[in-house]
Amino acid sequence: MSQELSVDVLVIGAGPTGLGAAKRLNQINGPSWLIIDSNEKPGGLASTDVTPEGFLYDVGGHVIFSHYKYFDDCLDEALPNESDWYTHQRISYVRYKGLWVPYPFQNNISILPKEDQVACIDALIDAALEARVANTKPQNFDEWNVRNVGTAITDIFMRPYNFKVWAVPPSKMQCSWLGERVAAPNLKALVNNVIMNKVAGNWGPNATFRFPARDGTGGIWTAVAGTIPDSKKRFGKLGSVTKVDAAGKKVTLADGTTIKYQKLVSTMAVDSLVEKMGDAEGVKLSKDLFYSSTNVIGVGVRGQRPERIGDKCWLYFPEDNSPFYRATIFSNYSPHNQPEENVTLPTQQLANGQKTDGAAKPGPYWSIMLEVSESSMKPVDQKTIVAESIQGLINTDLLKPEDEIVSVYHRRFDHGYPTPTLERDGALKDLLPHLYKQDILSRGRFGSWKYEVGNQDHSFMLGVEAVDHAVNGAVELTLNYPDFVNGRHNTERRLVDGAQAFRELELRQKS
Numbered sequence: 001m002s003q004e005l006s007v008d009v010l011v012i013g014a015g016p017t018g019l020g021a022a023k024r025l026n027q028i029n030g031p032s033w034l035i036i037d038s039n040e041k042p043g044g045l046a047s048t049d050v051t052p053e054g055f056l057y058d059v060g061g062h063v064i065f066s067h068y069k070y071f072d073d074c075l076d077e078a079l080p081n082e083s084d085w086y087t088h089q090r091i092s093y094v095r096y097k098g099l100w101v102p103y104p105f106q107n108n109i110s111i112l113p114k115e116d117q118v119a120c121i122d123a124l125i126d127a128a129l130e131a132r133v134a135n136t137k138p139q140n141f142d143e144w145n146v147r148n149v150g151t152a153i154t155d156i157f158m159r160p161y162n163f164k165v166w167a168v169p170p171s172k173m174q175c176s177w178l179g180e181r182v183a184a185p186n187l188k189a190l191v192n193n194v195i196m197n198k199v200a201g202n203w204g205p206n207a208t209f210r211f212p213a214r215d216g217t218g219g220i221w222t223a224v225a226g227t228i229p230d231s232k233k234r235f236g237k238l239g240s241v242t243k244v245d246a247a248g249k250k251v252t253l254a255d256g257t258t259i260k261y262q263k264l265v266s267t268m269a270v271d272s273l274v275e276k277m278g279d280a281e282g283v284k285l286s287k288d289l290f291y292s293s294t295n296v297i298g299v300g301v302r303g304q305r306p307e308r309i310g311d312k313c314w315l316y317f318p319e320d321n322s323p324f325y326r327a328t329i330f331s332n333y334s335p336h337n338q339p340e341e342n343v344t345l346p347t348q349q350l351a352n353g354q355k356t357d358g359a360a361k362p363g364p365y366w367s368i369m370l371e372v373s374e375s376s377m378k379p380v381d382q383k384t385i386v387a388e389s390i391q392g393l394i395n396t397d398l399l400k401p402e403d404e405i406v407s408v409y410h411r412r413f414d415h416g417y418p419t420p421t422l423e424r425d426g427a428l429k430d431l432l433p434h435l436y437k438q439d440i441l442s443r444g445r446f447g448s449w450k451y452e453v454g455n456q457d458h459s460f461m462l463g464v465e466a467v468d469h470a471v472n473g474a475v476e477l478t479l480n481y482p483d484f485v486n487g488r489h490n491t492e493r494r495l496v497d498g499a500q501a502f503r504e505l506e507l508r509q510k511s
């Protein structure tokens, strides 16, 4: 039955951003609030599907790397036991000319065939010399690549790989978002490695990572949502926003319920928000935002995990012998990501497409999860993409033609990657303040559309900081200063803050 509700702060969306906002509202225990989501399950793009055969798949490779103590606090509160997690060493390669080149590619050209090594070093020397005299900044991601890694690595890896990931040519993307995300090579170390025939060590922000033992990445967010009082949550049809009346500060839900608010923290995609507001100006501004879709394809295989797969985590594919840009050996993340060995499943097909007698047989099982990007600049045929992906697995030696496939999964996520195009910042500069003036804080991966702060930890903190801003006027560092938060470990905020800790200590001493 429809109702008329009223809260101080309404949070739309129970993905990481909305849950961050909700956790903070719960902690400060000040304004009245509610969190709503059109999905029955929390987690948004960070949730997990289970196939009828019992294989789990995230929305593509999700790895936690936290820049924030507050985020860690909330995850530790939700999944407190050591047995709730597995910790993994990142084992990651790039497939190139039939080789597995350790990630990052540009630091490991010592693995490449000699003629590629020569071309890469030649171009890197040119790039280093040019960098000495350059007096302008690169104008786009493609130029950034050429300047940082030279023309040869750009041609064989950066350009084709990034087009496969983003579904947008790098020349149409800006480069100010890059920060810690792309490893710029050290020419001296690289030449040294080539001569000594050595491989560069683990680079980057996620050299080790932890993964939930049960229920995939989505398990984290169901657990976080479980720490929020039920009375504050409306999920499913009861939480599906059909209309936002900004002037009347009122949201209408699919069941006819209306919720009045003072401040709205919206984490749905901002282009969809402005449509639901019927805001012509907002719609016009949002037209300059570009995104790509993500096709997630999962393949469950019978048999012992083969030697050639080993403990690889995720793998990158710049070449055109596979439609996917990334493959994750999802069964390596947790033994609970696939059915147990004694579960019997029929073989649906062999990897080469051949059908079998269809008799159910036991495992063991292992699985691969693939990501294929899609946009108006890189269309994907939904009818053939699964077969093309399985062929790509054979082409890249991840599957053998006679491997027994027992489960196939495919789901397309319309909003997958918020593209940092050349036009993006101009659009956001006007769009977010336009909404803010109407007491709407649009935040999150697609709420504020900044890929550089679009991971789970960032998204969660975008929600936390939006609440602190709405309630106390605090500066939103993650939204406004991505380089700053990405360049440090942000330890200032805690789930139990200083005053709370003292109060709790006092209570314990009294009792």
Ligand SMILES: Cc1cc2nc3c(=O)[nH]c(=O)nc-3n(C[C@H](O)[C@H](O)[C@H](O)COP(=O)(O)OP(=O)(O)OC[C@H]3O[C@@H](n4cnc5c(N)ncnc54)[C@H](O)[C@@H]3O)c2cc1C
Residues within 6 Å of the ligand: 012, 013, 014, 015, 016, 017, 018, 036, 037, 038, 039, 042, 043, 044, 045, 046, 059, 060, 061, 062, 063, 064, 065, 239, 240, 241, 242, 267, 268, 269, 294, 371, 413, 415, 416, 417, 443, 444, 445, 446, 447, 454, 455, 456, 457, 459
């Ligand atoms: C392919 C891929 C790979 C990724 N890899 C990583 C990774 O390795 N590490 C990492 O940390 N992050 C990764 N991410 C990012 C991570 O998924 C996001 O950070 C996170 O999900 C964004 O959270 P959000 O809350 O901003 O948005 P979302 O997760 O999109 O949540 C928005 C919520 O709003 C709800 N909503 C929408 N419309 C309505 C409506 N009308 N009414 C009510 N509710 C509505 C939706 O149901 C959804 O639950 C990846 C994402 C993708 C797509």
